[in-house]
Structures are given as structure tokens and as C-alpha cells.
Amino acid sequence: MVYIIRRLMQAVFLALVMSFLVFAGIFSVGDPVAILIDPEATQAERVRLVAQLGLDRPFHEQYFIFLGNVLQGDFGNSFVYNRPALELILERMPATLELAFASIVIAVVLGIPLGVYAGLRHGSVGSKTIMAGSILGFSVPNFWQAIMLILIFAVILGWLPVSGRGEVGQFMGIHSSLFTLNGLKHMALPAINLAIGHLALVIRLARSGTREVRAQDYIRFARAKGLSEKRIVMVHLLRNILIPIVTLVGMSFGGLIAFAVVTESIFAWPGMGKLIIDSIHLLDRPVVVAYLIVIVMIFIILNLLVDLLYSLIDPRIRLDEVRQ
Amino acid sequence: MSLLSIDNLQTHFFTSAGVVKAVDGVSYSVDRGEVLAVVGESGSGKSVTGLSVMGLIEPPGRIAGGSIRFDGKEIANLPQAQMRKLRGARIAMIFQDPMMTLNPVLRVETQMIETIKAHRSMSWNKAWAHCRDALGRVGIPSPDERMRAYPHQFSGGMRQRVAIAIALLNKPDLIIADEPTTALDVTIQAQILHLMQQLVEEDGTGLVWITHDLSVVAGFADRVAVMYAGEIVEQATTDGLITAPRHPYSRGLIGSVPSRNVRGTRLAQIPGGPPPPLNRPDGCRFAPRCTFRKQGCEAAQEIRDDVRCWRVADLPALEEVSA
Numbered sequence: 001m002v003y004i005i006r007r008l009m010q011a012v013f014l015a016l017v018m019s020f021l022v023f024a025g026i027f028s029v030g031d032p033v034a035i036l037i038d039p040e041a042t043q044a045e046r047v048r049l050v051a052q053l054g055l056d057r058p059f060h061e062q063y064f065i066f067l068g069n070v071l072q073g074d075f076g077n078s079f080v081y082n083r084p085a086l087e088l089i090l091e092r093m094p095a096t097l098e099l100a101f102a103s104i105v106i107a108v109v110l111g112i113p114l115g116v117y118a119g120l121r122h123g124s125v126g127s128k129t130i131m132a133g134s135i136l137g138f139s140v141p142n143f144w145q146a147i148m149l150i151l152i153f154a155v156i157l158g159w160l161p162v163s164g165r166g167e168v169g170q171f172m173g174i175h176s177s178l179f180t181l182n183g184l185k186h187m188a189l190p191a192i193n194l195a196i197g198h199l200a201l202v203i204r205l206a207r208s209g210t211r212e213v214r215a216q217d218y219i220r221f222a223r224a225k226g227l228s229e230k231r232i233v234m235v236h237l238l239r240n241i242l243i244p245i246v247t248l249v250g251m252s253f254g255g256l257i258a259f260a261v262v263t264e265s266i267f268a269w270p271g272m273g274k275l276i277i278d279s280i281h282l283l284d285r286p287v288v289v290a291y292l293i294v295i296v297m298i299f300i301i302l303n304l305l306v307d308l309l310y311s312l313i314d315p316r317i318r319l320d321e322v323r324q
Numbered sequence: 325m326s327l328l329s330i331d332n333l334q335t336h337f338f339t340s341a342g343v344v345k346a347v348d349g350v351s352y353s354v355d356r357g358e359v360l361a362v363v364g365e366s367g368s369g370k371s372v373t374g375l376s377v378m379g380l381i382e383p384p385g386r387i388a389g390g391s392i393r394f395d396g397k398e399i400a401n402l403p404q405a406q407m408r409k410l411r412g413a414r415i416a417m418i419f420q421d422p423m424m425t426l427n428p429v430l431r432v433e434t435q436m437i438e439t440i441k442a443h444r445s446m447s448w449n450k451a452w453a454h455c456r457d458a459l460g461r462v463g464i465p466s467p468d469e470r471m472r473a474y475p476h477q478f479s480g481g482m483r484q485r486v487a488i489a490i491a492l493l494n495k496p497d498l499i500i501a502d503e504p505t506t507a508l509d510v511t512i513q514a515q516i517l518h519l520m521q522q523l524v525e526e527d528g529t530g531l532v533w534i535t536h537d538l539s540v541v542a543g544f545a546d547r548v549a550v551m552y553a554g555e556i557v558e559q560a561t562t563d564g565l566i567t568a569p570r571h572p573y574s575r576g577l578i579g580s581v582p583s584r585n586v587r588g589t590r591l592a593q594i595p596g597g598p599p600p601p602l603n604r605p606d607g608c609r610f611a612p613r614c615t616f617r618k619q620g621c622e623a624a625q626e627i628r629d630d631v632r633c634w635r636v637a638d639l640p641a642l643e644e645v646s647a
């Protein structure tokens with residue numbers, strides 16, 4: 001409990017620091033008035049707008065006004081869409097989240113079995129093939145890989161659609177294109193494209209973990225007890241290789257949400273990545289600020305979840321010791 | 325018929341550097357209710373012999389020759405599926421480092437109950453009660469609560485007790501204990517030793533007690549097999565070996581047992597070290613370190629009445645080591 005409270009206080013502090021950095025950064029980037037105002041406007045109109053937006057006040061005053069609004073959930077209106085910035089972002093978030101989720105699931109569900117297999121059958125042809133594949137998955141540039149995927153599966157084979165998000169279905173109150181066949185088809189290529197790099201990493205972690213753990217005395221003792229190979233791998237080995245994988249997944253998930261920009265652009269996926277790129281071009285300050293703060297919050301929450309998972313997986317880790 | 329009889333066992337590791345003959349013609353046997361101590365320096369092949377019996381030798385190693393008969397049945401190179409049924413049920417093994425033999429992320433109850441369920445069908449509740457009783461039997465206080473604990477919540481000695489309880493769960497006929505006390509404090513060592521002695525006596529279990537410390541063996545083992553460089557150099561009753569060791573290596577070992585030395589004198593040590601496993605001398609492997617070496621030792625290999633020394637009859641009478 002003490003741990004949770006301390007973590008939450010850290011999170012609040014972190015969010016404050018971030019909000020300041022983001023605000024200061026944006027403040028120094030450019031003058032939004034130049035974009036907002038009609039070039040024909042008179043000087044008087046100009047002054048009025050500046051005063052209305054509060055841009056005539058000193059930096060620290062602007063920051064505290066901004067902070068006060070943010071605390072009430074008000075990130076301001078988008079200059080471009082003239083709608084609340086947070087609303088715009090939350091609207092796009094499900095598309096990005098489902099894409100990140102699908103690619104993490106692909107990476108983990110394929111990566112752990114392949115890595116464990118490669119670790120158990122070290123030196124076999126199968127193991128060498130898997131490792132060669134993972135090196136390839138690592139080193140191919142993301143955009144080139146995306147184009148190849150499109151070329152093979154959409155253009156040549158014609159199995160999958162190239163761009164956009166498919167139909168959105170509903171399941172247990174959640175709206176997502178994960179729940180329709182058409183949605184899944186649309187998601188397949190971008191999700192695979194995002195997954196490949198992480199899949200390669202999960203394979204490597206699972207393999208090195210397996211090789212380390214299977215040489216441990218407790219695995220030998222488990223064999224000496226007459227346990228089946230299946231139980232030894234599924235229970236004794238798997239739990240012990242999970243910690244580095246959970247760390248990776250936690251970090252990747254944040255990364256996938258924040259930096260899915262390339263993939264979202266190539267596949268015209270209507271997620272936050274595309275929105276933020278457009279907003280940066282247009283100097284749409286409230287949207288950029290809101291986006292960055294939302295991302296920071298997501299990272300903080302993911303970190304917290306990873307720590308909680310650690311203590312569930314490994315009883316030797318007590319929450320208050322995770323970060324001191 | 326012995327419970328376990330190993331005959332001319334060869335267990336080799338086929339490494340890229342060459343063939344390591346870790347076990348090179350070992351023979352010994354154990355009866356029900358008997359305690360056999362296997363002693364020898366590090367690397368002499370004690371553990372590999374034990375693991376061979378368990379069918380736990382992994383590539384690049386394999387049993388390359390000889391026979392292992394358990395309860396009258398040949399088990400060397402038995403298919404894994406059949407070997408698995410013996411392991412943990414009829415032959416159990418305990419390892420050296422109790423800090424490492426229990427899985428750190430699983431509760432003690434999980435690690436115990438699975439040992440029962442791997443071999444017979446029993447309801448979870450019944451298995452749980454059975455395991456709790458087993459913990460109590462090895463002297464773990466408040467076993468009901470300790471069942472739910474994780475290994476890191478036990479001390480080293482208590483963990484070894486848990487491992488022993490696990491080994492005994494299915495009432496095995498034979499236990500192979502691979503230096504189970506080496507990693508523990510001296511007082512804990514004595515407790516564990518006493519516990520094991522009592523348990524195997526109660527159950528009539530055969531016990532192979534692997535150690536490199538002869539002082540642990542006295543008053544506990546019925547017989548001793550002395551191993552050197554993959555071979556057994558001498559087998560004798562414990563009393564026989566301690567009062568009248570015959571092989572020059574055994575004599576050296578007895579000389580290096582502290583209790584037989586007068587306080588203040590230096591511990592007797594055998595000069596030199598064992599030959600590298602990839603490059604062992606022909607003939608007697610102990611010859612390069614042997615004080616009684618003479619011409620002909622480099623060629624001799626034979627066993628004369630249970631001692632692997634061709635000159636055992638003409639060796640000088642044992643001098644009193646303690647003055």
C-alpha cells in the first residue's frame with residue numbers, strides 16, 4: 001500500500017515535470033497567432049485575439065493557467081478543428097491501442113514458444129532457423145518491411161487490404177475492429193509490421209532465458225522428481241524466464257503507442273500517430289500538448305503494471321523493493 | 325540380489341575437445357537398508373555416476389557401456405518415458421546446494437504435490453495432507469503454514485529438509501544423495517546427517533551418499549567406495565577403510581581427515597592434483613602422485629582383491645598417521 005502511494009506520488013511529480021517541459025517546448029517553437037489569424041486582420045483585432053488567448057501574459061502565468069485547466073480536464077480547443085484537444089485524441093486512441101495490442105499479442109504468442117524451443121533444442125536446425133529469422137526481423141528497416149508486406153500480401157496475393165481501419169465491432173461494451181473479420185483483415189498487415197521487431201526481441205529473450213534456466217539445479221531436481229517434460233517446461237521453466245519478457249513487453253507497448261507514426265502513416269491507420277504528425281505540421285499547440293501528456297500518463301501506468309506483474313511472477317520481489 | 329548394482333559403467337561426454345570419460349568402468353552395489361558412501365576428490369565422477377543411475381545424463385554425455393541393474397532390471401539407457409516412472413518414485417536424488425534445488429518462483433506445496441501427482445492419482449487435498457505430514461517428518465516446524473511458503477523464506481538447512489521430504493514422498497527404494505550437506509554449516513550438517521540416517525533406517529531404503537569428506541562417513545555408512553579419476557580404486561567396509569586403508573590414495577585421504585591428525589600438525593595432503601580427464605596416464609592413474617610408485621605402475625591397471633593397485637600386497641604396513 002505504501003508502495004502504491006509512493007508510486008502515485010512519483011507519477012504526479014513526473015506528470016508535472018513533463019507538463020512543464022512540454023509547455024516550455026511548445027512555447028518556444030512558434031507563434032500560434034500567425035497561423036490562427038486572418039492575414040487581413042487589423043492590429044486591433046490582433047491584440048484582442050492575443051489577449052483573449054492569454055498570450056500577452058508572462059510565461060509563468062500562462063503555464064499556471066494552463067495547468068489549472070489541465071487539472072480540470074481541459075486541454076484547450078484544437079486551433080485547427082476547433083474542438084477540445086483531449087476529445088480528438090481520445091477519439092483516435094482506440095485505433096492506436098488496438099493496433100499496439102494486436103502486435104504485442106503476436107510478438108508474445110509466437111515469440112515465447114519459438115524462443116523456448118530454440119533454447120531447448122540449442123544447436124538444432126530448427127533452432128538455427130528461428131535465430132536466423134529473428135536476426136532478419138531485427139535488422140530490416142521498418143518502412144521497407146511494410147512495403148514488402150503490402151507488395152506480397154496485398155498486391156501480389158491479394159489476400160489483405162492495404163489501408164485504413166475496417167469495420168468496428170462491439171464486445172462486452174468495448175468497440176474495436178478486433179471483433180469483426182473485416183476489421184481483423186485490415187489490421188493484419190500494420191499489426192504484423194509493428195510486431196516483427198518485437199517478435200525478434202521476444203524470441204531472443206525467451207531463448208537466452210531458457211538456456212540459462214534449463215541448466216539450473218532446480219530443473220534437474222524437477223527431472224529427478226519424475227515430472228513430465230511438459231510440466232517442467234510449462235511450469236518450472238516458463239515462470240522463470242518471464243521477468244525480462246514482461247519488462248520488454250511493457251516498454252514496447254508504450255513505444256508502440258507513442259511511435260506507431262510510421263506504420264500508421266504507411267497503412268493510413270486513423271490512430272493518434274497520424275493526428276500528432278498533422279498537428280505538429282500545423283502548430284496545433286493544444287493537441288500536441290494534450291497528446292504528449294496522455295502518452296506520459298500511459299507510460300506511467302504501464303510502468304506501474306510491469307512492477308505489479310513482477311511481484312506476481314517472482315515472489316522474491318517485494319513491491320517496496322522494486323524501486324528504492 | 326542387490327537393489328542397485330552398477331557394473332563396469334562407462335559414462336562419457338563427447339565434447340569438441342575430445343571424449344571425457346567421466347565414469348570409466350565403475351562398479352558398485354547397494355542393498356536395501358544399506359548405506360554406501362562414495363568418496364573422492366572433485367571431478368572424480370561421483371555425481372556423473374549418480375546421474376547415470378537416474379538417467380539424467382544430457383548430451384553431449386551418454387552411457388557408453390556397462391550395466392545398471394535396479395531391482396533386477398537393466399535400466400542403463402532405458403527409454404526416457406520408462407525412466408521417468410522410476411525417477412522420484414522408486415529412485416530419488418538429492419543435490420548439493422539446497423539454495424538452488426527448489427524452484428524459486430513456486431510454493432513448497434506446489435513442488436511437493438506435483439511430485440506425488442507425477443506418479444499416482446490422488447486428490448489434491450489428500451496429496452496436500454500427505455505432503456504436510458512429510459514436512460513434519462523431516463522436522464520442519466509448523467508444517468501447515470510452511471506449505472504455502474516460497475523457498476526463499478527458508479534457511480539453507482530447512483530447504484535441504486524440504487528437498488529430503490520431497491525425495492521421500494513416494495517412498496523410494498533407493499536414494500542417491502549428492503553431497504547434500506556440503507553447502508551447510510557444520511552443526512546443520514550433523515542434523516541433516518542424523519535425519520537421513522534415521523529416515524532410511526525407518527523405511528529400509530538403500531542410500532548412496534556421495535561426499536568428498538571422509539569424516540562425514542564414519543559411523544554412518546556401512547561401506548565406502550573410493551573414486552579416483554573416473555574409477556573406483558577401493559571398496560571396503562567403513563571400519564575397514566578407516567582403520568586400514570589399502571590403496572595409496574585411500575591412505576592419503578584418511579591422512580587428510582582432520583580428526584586423525586594431532587592438533588597443531590599440518591593437515592596431511594596428497595601432493596599434486598588428479599590428472600586432466602582428457603589426458604589421463606595409461607596404467608595406474610594415481611601413479612604420478614603416489615608415494616609408493618615404482619617401475620611397472622605406469623602399465624598396471626588391474627584390481628587385486630577389491631583394490632585397484634597391482635602392488636597392494638607388497639605395500640608397507642600402514643604407519644600410524646596420528647602420532
Ligand SMILES: Nc1ncnc2c1ncn2[C@@H]1O[C@H](COP(=O)(O)OP(=O)(O)OP(=O)(O)O)[C@@H](O)[C@H]1O
Nearest residue numbers: 337344346365366367368369370371372373536601
Ligand atoms: N556436461 C559435461 N560436459 C563435459 N564434461 C563433463 C560434463 N559434466 C561432467 N563432466 C566431467 O565429468 C567429470 C566428473 O564430474 P563429476 O561432476 O561427476 O565430479 P564429482 O566427483 O561429482 O566432483 P564434485 O566433488 O566436484 O561434485 C569432470 O571431469 C567433469 O569435467
Ligand SMILES: [Mg+2]
Nearest residue numbers: 370371372502
Ligand atoms: Mg559432484
